[in-house]
Amino acid sequence: MAMAALSSPFALSNSHYYNNRNYTFKASYLKQRTTLLPVLHHRDRTFRIRCTSDTGAALLLNFEAVMKECNARGVQLPLDMVDAAKITGIRQLFLHRYFQLQDSNLVMSFLMKHIPMLRTRMLADPSFLFKLGTEVFIDILCTLVAEYLQRREDFWNEIHLVIGDIVVGIIPLVIVVTNLSPIARFGNYSYDSQGLLGGIQHTIASLPGSVFEAERPGCKFTLKQRIATYFIKGALQGIMAFLSALIGQGFLNVIMMNSKRHKPCLKKTAVLWGIFAAVSSNTRYQIINGLELLFEASVIGKNPNIAKFFSFIVRFINNIIGGMQFVEWAKWSGVH
Numbered sequence: 001m002a003m004a005a006l007s008s009p010f011a012l013s014n015s016h017y018y019n020n021r022n023y024t025f026k027a028s029y030l031k032q033r034t035t036l037l038p039v040l041h042h043r044d045r046t047f048r049i050r051c052t053s054d055t056g057a058a059l060l061l062n063f064e065a066v067m068k069e070c071n072a073r074g075v076q077l078p079l080d081m082v083d084a085a086k087i088t089g090i091r092q093l094f095l096h097r098y099f100q101l102q103d104s105n106l107v108m109s110f111l112m113k114h115i116p117m118l119r120t121r122m123l124a125d126p127s128f129l130f131k132l133g134t135e136v137f138i139d140i141l142c143t144l145v146a147e148y149l150q151r152r153e154d155f156w157n158e159i160h161l162v163i164g165d166i167v168v169g170i171i172p173l174v175i176v177v178t179n180l181s182p183i184a185r186f187g188n189y190s191y192d193s194q195g196l197l198g199g200i201q202h203t204i205a206s207l208p209g210s211v212f213e214a215e216r217p218g219c220k221f222t223l224k225q226r227i228a229t230y231f232i233k234g235a236l237q238g239i240m241a242f243l244s245a246l247i248g249q250g251f252l253n254v255i256m257m258n259s260k261r262h263k264p265c266l267k268k269t270a271v272l273w274g275i276f277a278a279v280s281s282n283t284r285y286q287i288i289n290g291l292e293l294l295f296e297a298s299v300i301g302k303n304p305n306i307a308k309f310f311s312f313i314v315r316f317i318n319n320i321i322g323g324m325q326f327v328e329w330a331k332w333s334g335v336h
Helices: 063-073 079-087 092-104 106-114 116-124 128-154 159-179 195-206 223-255 266-297 304-333
Strands: 017-019 024-032 035-042 045-048
Touching: 063 079, 063 092, 092 106, 092 116, 106 116, 116 128, 128 159, 128 304, 159 223, 159 266, 195 223, 223 266, 266 304
Parallel strands: none
Antiparallel strands: 017 024, 024 035, 035 045
């Protein structure tokens, strides 16, 4: 029988009992038609759980099982994953992905150990770095072409300004792609901040990475959460893009002091980047994530190389559209 996944953060381990320092669950089974539906009992509450054939994603390993697998492979988990194993357990899919990424190469091993933001995204989507790298590559290529057509014979003399423009453009792009990527959720965490700040942290942490993020065992999203994701993520991206443009364009204006070229208004440029990221970039990348999800769920999309090719094509088209939109927005706002 397929292992079952609970809609809350809890699920069955290999045995009929899942134990940690706060909870003890006992599994029983009720027969409905020809399907066995597992039921978990916790004190006076009963949780009915959904069956799934994705056993790797559904199987939740308790602390002892996690440590046994780690010791067998000689792998030491980061502290946050150890804490997660003690509190709620870790899904076997995420644990095995961590092992694979650790064994890939020295650079990836170091990044997975020491950068939680990257680790949680790579565990949820192993192609995250490919998608991010694709975006950066396409953005640099398109910017270089546009800068050359604009500067012509002055291109190499003003290469420092070209590099500055590339950096100013890449930072908001990385923010948007990273902010909308799915993350591996190990369980419910309490926040040190109480009151309003703690509530905001909990609300944001409970949202999907993007509007169309796929549900996984132990990771469900309501329609309200998905709608809220569009607006909250858009606002966050707008704020971060505004701040990064304020710093980046400010630096560019300083090094352009001796240049004859027009210096864009710092405040207008930062506001333009913020609005553009919150509205245009947010909307386009939400759609991109949805298209990739649909394609990866298809028969042809099961092939990783074909899925990456599709991702490259749609992101290239999206980058062209985004660049054209930004030029029009800049002309309309008076920022050149």
